[in-house]
Amino acid sequence: NDNGQVSLPTFYNQVKQPVGALSETLAGTSTAETRGLDIQGNIAKVETSQAFQNARQFAKNATKQLLPDQLSAAAAKLDEYTRDFVKTVPFRGSGSGSRGELFEQLGFYYVGPIDGHDMDTLVQVLENIRQDHEDGLLQKPVFLHIKTKKGYGYEPAQKASDKLHAVQPKFNVPKSPDEKQKPKQPPLTKVFADQLVREGERDEKIVAITAAMPGGTGIGIFEKRFGPERTFDVGIAEQHAVTFAAGLAAGGLKPFCAIYSTFLQRGYDQLVHDVALQKLPVRFILDRAGLVGADGATHCGAFDLSYLSCIPEMMVCASADEAELCHMIHTLAQIDDAPTALRFPRGSAYGDIEMPPPRFLEPGKGRIAREGRDGTLAILSIGGRLRESLKAAEELEEKYGISATVADARWVKPLDKKLVGWLASDHRAVITIEENAIGGFGSQVQQVLLDGGYLDGMGKTPVALRSMVLPDRWIDHNTPELQYDDAKLNAQHIVDKALAVLDRVGVKVKSTVQG
Numbered sequence: 001n002d003n004g005q006v007s008l009p010t011f012y013n014q015v016k017q018p019v020g021a022l023s024e025t026l027a028g029t030s031t032a033e034t035r036g037l038d039i040q041g042n043i044a045k046v047e048t049s050q051a052f053q054n055a056r057q058f059a060k061n062a063t064k065q066l067l068p069d070q071l072s073a074a075a076a077k078l079d080e081y082t083r084d085f086v087k088t089v090p091f092r093g094s095g096s097g098s099r100g101e102l103f104e105q106l107g108f109y110y111v112g113p114i115d116g117h118d119m120d121t122l123v124q125v126l127e128n129i130r131q132d133h134e135d136g137l138l139q140k141p142v143f144l145h146i147k148t149k150k151g152y153g154y155e156p157a158q159k160a161s162d163k164l165h166a167v168q169p170k171f172n173v174p175k176s177p178d179e180k181q182k183p184k185q186p187p188l189t190k191v192f193a194d195q196l197v198r199e200g201e202r203d204e205k206i207v208a209i210t211a212a213m214p215g216g217t218g219i220g221i222f223e224k225r226f227g228p229e230r231t232f233d234v235g236i237a238e239q240h241a242v243t244f245a246a247g248l249a250a251g252g253l254k255p256f257c258a259i260y261s262t263f264l265q266r267g268y269d270q271l272v273h274d275v276a277l278q279k280l281p282v283r284f285i286l287d288r289a290g291l292v293g294a295d296g297a298t299h300c301g302a303f304d305l306s307y308l309s310c311i312p313e314m315m316v317c318a319s320a321d322e323a324e325l326c327h328m329i330h331t332l333a334q335i336d337d338a339p340t341a342l343r344f345p346r347g348s349a350y351g352d353i354e355m356p357p358p359r360f361l362e363p364g365k366g367r368i369a370r371e372g373r374d375g376t377l378a379i380l381s382i383g384g385r386l387r388e389s390l391k392a393a394e395e396l397e398e399k400y401g402i403s404a405t406v407a408d409a410r411w412v413k414p415l416d417k418k419l420v421g422w423l424a425s426d427h428r429a430v431i432t433i434e435e436n437a438i439g440g441f442g443s444q445v446q447q448v449l450l451d452g453g454y455l456d457g458m459g460k461t462p463v464a465l466r467s468m469v470l471p472d473r474w475i476d477h478n479t480p481e482l483q484y485d486d487a488k489l490n491a492q493h494i495v496d497k498a499l500a501v502l503d504r505v506g507v508k509v510k511s512t513v514q515g
Helices: 021-026 034-047 050-066 069-088 100-105 119-134 155-159 188-202 219-226 238-250 261-276 304-309 322-332 383-400 417-426 441-451 480-487 491-504
Strands: 109-115 142-147 206-210 231-233 254-260 283-287 315-318 340-343 367-370 377-381 405-408 411-413 429-433 464-468
Touching: 034 109, 034 119, 050 119, 100 109, 109 119, 119 142, 188 206, 188 219, 188 283, 188 322, 206 219, 206 238, 219 231, 238 254, 238 261, 254 261, 261 283, 261 304, 304 315, 304 340, 304 411, 304 441, 315 322, 322 340, 367 383, 377 383, 377 417, 377 491, 383 405, 383 429, 383 491, 405 417, 411 441, 417 441, 429 441, 429 491, 441 464, 464 491
Parallel strands: 109 142, 206 231, 206 254, 254 283, 283 340, 315 340, 377 405, 377 429, 429 464
Antiparallel strands: 315 411, 367 405
């Protein structure tokens, strides 16, 4: 389906010519040429028909029997060139423009382009193709080139070039006149982008890179402020984005390479060899870290803390809220001697947090968000689950009289070993929580406790350690709240985990709620 809205920087940064081979190849096609597409639709019905395919098969068999092998191969090529010529030259502007031969050379039988909104033609061509394969008239895979208009039939979607792609369950729900609308908070992506712009105004060496996601990553906001001289969209080529960022860093610039957590996996080899091994100060910004609601398992950033924290000398941090996000962007802009990564979740700012001027956060230094009083339980959070951890602590105190300490690690690497050691020494149990698969933050904490002898039980009571991570399965798309319930990472699940581990270490817990 060719709707001109694929993630390719076809006309990005005021470039008038398309970028990339496939983008350039398809640039001549246009749904504006209605008459041309109608003609192409009729040709497609003919060239996929049984009569036409029978005629082609007869001609093929005849040339094989009557002509030498060399001439027979030439005749097969003549078939491709003739079909391409018929689609292109007499009907200039129809959208074919000698495109078919590219796909024929790749081993496809090219059909189209046809109008994807002409259902009669589309269904007939698809039925013809299926019948041709079933009858053995076509042995090649078919490349059916369909032209559509993005948002066809819904004017707001047609006007918004990069919006309204996702299915929204609250689509056009009527609202009561008396219903008070809560003020909408900005997406965290915009919080990041606005802060990056402020950093860019302070430091002209800061540049931004995206892999065909200027809107999704917020880099488009940076581009509007600083233009194409400091903004680079490399298309769907995350590997190139990473190596390109390495080159810019080696040249003395300060690249912020913004890629969704799940898509940075494509550039992992380049990250290790071209960035980390060279100790180049590339700043990786990982949006959509953790569960992503309606975007589902394909976009879920479940693995970055695992695959980044194992890389030597890599610095990795995760923001708990919008204020921390701004602090961390400001911090990364000043780290010039190591590669760094910042992850933050999909979603909006809380809106109830004071936004102080950004300040430098010392790498490897966490913070206490809530100090407990009885030394029984510590909850150590990284990233966006901090607020749920605080809610769980409040419930534990209100219902069970447990005064839990809650800490925000801020950094996965370097990890705050002093903070981890204090939590283990002064509490009977420690729970880590993260929006990541096994092998991430909890594993780093466990290694510190193992190396420090906190789990040995020699000479002192060992601390009981529990980790809360994403489950070992794919989580289907849903509302974020239901996804967190499914993953058992909400406040109630933290409470349940806390009660279970305290019972394990012999702490008697009684409900203080009179019922």
